[in-house]
Amino acid sequence: MKRIGVVTEGESEVKGLPEIFPALEKRVGVQLLRPIRSAVDPLSPLPVLTKGLRTGIQLSLARNAQLVVVLLDRENSETSAAARAADIERRLRDEVDDAVRVVIKDRTFENWLIACPEAFAKQRSRYSHSERIRRAACPNKADRCADPCELINSAMAKGRYDKTADAPKILKFSNLDSMAANSRSFRRFLAVLGDPKYVSGSKRP
DSSP, X not given: XXXXXXEESOHHHHHHGGGTHHHHHHHHTEEEOOOEEOXXXXXXXXXXXXXXXXXXXXXXXXXXXXXEEEEEEOTTOSSOHHHXXXXXXXXXXXXXXXXXXXXXXXXXXXXXXXXXXXXXXXXXXXXTTTHHHHHHHTTTTGGGOSOHHHHHHHHOSSSOOOHHHHHHHHHHTOOHHHHHHHOHHHHHHHHHHTOTTTTTOOSOO
């Protein structure tokens, strides 16, 4: 079974993504290693970004990963997610290791979270206005939400969204098909992992 490492810049990804790893492993037929955090600015110049990601990639390879997927945010960059990912991937493959793929979340990890409105509806006591997330994310428009954190806040009964505490709970109730239906960048992640449904293209759900 193929072993895949994940390197990301966000603490919420490190804590949250393992909640969907069992479903991903079953779906794609791979083994996903626990994510490694590289505290980089995803908008850094390529030489700076390469240097910051190097250690995380090397640690993944030391764990016998056969492929390392680097996850970064697009944030407010005007460069398309695909173009930015290609530039970073080319640099990392040339200077670190060729067993590296790059996926850019469009625009943040929270855009992936809102791609599954059902996860919020299942936590009614915390997200009493989950229909707001459904209206914003469906169909296939989660990546277009400019401020997903504020959208999540607007759906809450009280309090504020906490990245590291809430993200794992949201993903615990998430469904991969729903996330894929509403986020192109998440479909790209599935494609890079080897999902047969998207391996030939992730433009359409």
